[in-house]
Amino acid sequence: MTEKKIRVLVAKPGLDGHDRGAKVVARALRDAGMEVIYTGLRQTPEMIAEAALQEDVDVVGLSILSGAHMALAPRVLELLKANGQERVKVFLGGIVPDEDVPALKKMGVSGIYGPGASTEDIIREVRESVKG
Amino acid sequence: MTLSQSVRKGDRLALARLLTQVENDTLEGRAALAELFPQTGRAHLIGVTGAPGTGKSSLVNQLALHFRREGKRVAILAVDPSSPFTGGAVLGDRVRMRDLSGDAGVFIRSMATRGSLGGLAQTTAAMSQVFDAAGFDVILIETVGAGQSEVDIARLAHTTIVVEAPGLGDDIQAIKAGILEIADVLVVNKADRPGVENTERALKSMLELAHPTRHVFLHHGREMVVDAPVKAETKMWIPPILRTVATEGTGITELAAHVAAHAAHLRLSGDWAARERARLEAEMEALLVEALMTRFRAEVPNGGFESAVQKVHERTLSPWEAVQLLVNGRQE
Numbered sequence: 470m471t472e473k474k475i476r477v478l479v480a481k482p483g484l485d486g487h488d489r490g491a492k493v494v495a496r497a498l499r500d501a502g503m504e505v506i507y508t509g510l511r512q513t514p515e516m517i518a519e520a521a522l523q524e525d526v527d528v529v530g531l532s533i534l535s536g537a538h539m540a541l542a543p544r545v546l547e548l549l550k551a552n553g554q555e556r557v558k559v560f561l562g563g564i565v566p567d568e569d570v571p572a573l574k575k576m577g578v579s580g581i582y583g584p585g586a587s588t589e590d591i592i593r594e595v596r597e598s599v600k601g
Numbered sequence: 602m603t604l605s606q607s608v609r610k611g612d613r614l615a616l617a618r619l620l621t622q623v624e625n626d627t628l629e630g631r632a633a634l635a636e637l638f639p640q641t642g643r644a645h646l647i648g649v650t651g652a653p654g655t656g657k658s659s660l661v662n663q664l665a666l667h668f669r670r671e672g673k674r675v676a677i678l679a680v681d682p683s684s685p686f687t688g689g690a691v692l693g694d695r696v697r698m699r700d701l702s703g704d705a706g707v708f709i710r711s712m713a714t715r716g717s718l719g720g721l722a723q724t725t726a727a728m729s730q731v732f733d734a735a736g737f738d739v740i741l742i743e744t745v746g747a748g749q750s751e752v753d754i755a756r757l758a759h760t761t762i763v764v765e766a767p768g769l770g771d772d773i774q775a776i777k778a779g780i781l782e783i784a785d786v787l788v789v790n791k792a793d794r795p796g797v798e799n800t801e802r803a804l805k806s807m808l809e810l811a812h813p814t815r816h817v818f819l820h821h822g823r824e825m826v827v828d829a830p831v832k833a834e835t836k837m838w839i840p841p842i843l844r845t846v847a848t849e850g851t852g853i854t855e856l857a858a859h860v861a862a863h864a865a866h867l868r869l870s871g872d873w874a875a876r877e878r879a880r881l882e883a884e885m886e887a888l889l890v891e892a893l894m895t896r897f898r899a900e901v902p903n904g905g906f907e908s909a910v911q912k913v914h915e916r917t918l919s920p921w922e923a924v925q926l927l928v929n930g931r932q933e
């Protein structure tokens with residue numbers, strides 16, 4: 470049997486239309502051999518958690534450039550846990566001020582990336598999080 | 602409680618996890634499938650295929666909404682291609698299915714082809730059996746954007762919908778004979794776009810070529826010829842051509858009615874059972890080949906296969922002679 474595929478849900482919660490970053494990351498993870506489920510713009514945390522469950526993903530990647538990450542990210546974490554998916558790793562990218570990073574990590578966000586983040590770093594850290 | 606028992610009880614997380622086991626073809630997945638097998642054979646499997654971008658996902662979304670209004674439970678399997686180079690995939694069909702979120706009567710699963718070339722993945726059939734056993738009434742299967750040879754869906758689905766759309770450049774080049782022949786229902790989607798009449802006309806004339814008055818098909822490997830017209834109740838099914846606008850939901854009620862009529866036709870004519878049987882036969886053949894291969898590999902003396910390959914490579918044996926030697930210990 471082949472090595473188990475890493476499955477990642479890439480979602481854009483909130484109302485902003487900045488989808489370039491999400492698409493760039495989705496493609497980079499695909500090129501790294503992962504199966505990426507892309508759900509598109511304006512997803513509610515409920516929609517994201519539901520999709521994560523149906524797709525039985527290992528990782529949920531959120532792309533938020535609207536500034537609403539402190540409301541959206543914890544809500545997604547909470548819903549994943551409520552669904553029995555506490556093992557799913559959550560990554561966050563977009564515009565996240567440095568001062569918010571410690572709180573987000575404490576809540577359980579595995580990795581946080583801003584403009585210019587290298588996709589190699591993202592790929593490596595996603596792989597490591599799934600292994601560990 | 603085992604995974605399959607939880608699935609039967611309606612546990613969605615258990616269902617999702619079992620689908621993963623089955624997709625990865627693990628022993629646990631196979632064992633669970635065996636447990637669930639007696640509960641399968643109830644769902645209506647509907648395939649949706651057609652060239653890339655014709656609106657398959659949007660149509661699946663609309664059909665699912667329609668079946669939900671009829672109170673049916675709906676599962677969706679959406680297949681997208683894996684990259685042949687990296688093995689990775691972006692599965693994007695869910696983008697068009699957001700209307701279905703928040704409904705516990707719907708379950709959407711995306712999957713990558715993982716190297717299969719027929720428009721589906723190796724395990725798509727087994728995944729649909731899981732949904733079937735989990736009690737879903739309708740299973741909608743969206744193939745990869747297909748051109749002409751990706752016709753596996755016709756073997757799996759009871760009813761195959763082929764989707765076409767106007768304005769795909771050289772219109773009819775997009776629908777080659779192969780894919781047209783598998784259609785039980787033909788849809789011209791994007792009927793809000795100019796050129797619908799042309800697409801429809803081209804489909805009609807191709808359909809008349811593909812459906813003469815005699816119908817030849819393979820049954821247990823033998824060719825059977827049915828003369829049309831036959832008795833009224835076993836009348837041959839002629840694929841209807843329907844117009845839809847999936848983004849607005851136009852034409853969906855009619856499409857669903859024809860899909861239901863096709864299911865009724867299959868049951869009345871006995872084709873439902875025949876297709877079911879042919880499918881199970883093919884599945885068993887594939888498993889048998891795999892099992893025999895495994896046994897053969899275990900029994901042939903160490904390196905026997907490799908040294909035979911070497912001889913073939915050196916042109917001292919032909920591939921056929923080498924296989925005769927491996928299987929019989931001598932050449933026939």
Ligand code: B12
Binds near residue numbers: 490494533562
């Ligand atoms: C391009 C752009 C736009 C384009 C978007 C086009 C599109 N389809 O994406 C347009 C012109 C439409 C636009 C509009 C607006 N924008 Co604008 N936009 C930008 C800009 C200049 C670049 C964003 C971008 O595409 N970067 C390229 C991608 C590849 O980078 P990225 O998204 O950051 O992604 C990387 C990382 O963040 C991370 N990442 C991202 N997502 C994910 C996901 C995962 C899972 C992981 C692991 C990593 C990850 O990895 C990526 C690779 O390095 C930024 C400024 C900036 N420097 O970021 C402003 C910016 C995001 N926009 C901003 C604003 C305010 C707006 C508007 C509200 C402006 C207005 N008043 O109209 C509108 C909103 C429109 C809307 N509907 O939402 C602000 C946001 C402010 C904030 N959050 O506090 C910014 C930061 C500009 C600023 N400095 O004020 N914008």
Ligand SMILES: Nc1nc2c(ncn2[C@@H]2O[C@H](COP(=O)(O)OP(=O)(O)OP(=O)(O)O)[C@@H](O)[C@H]2O)c(=O)[nH]1
Binds near residue numbers: 657694794
């Ligand atoms: N004008 C118009 N656009 C449509 C219609 N149906 C779908 N579309 C649009 O066509 C594009 C492709 O639709 P999809 O449903 O993703 O098509 P698909 O066949 O599933 O695409 P692939 O899975 O990539 O092969 C989207 O932008 C849709 O919004 C329609 O009836 N009319």
Ligand SMILES: [Mg+2]
Binds near residue numbers: 657658659694
């Ligand atoms: Mg699609």
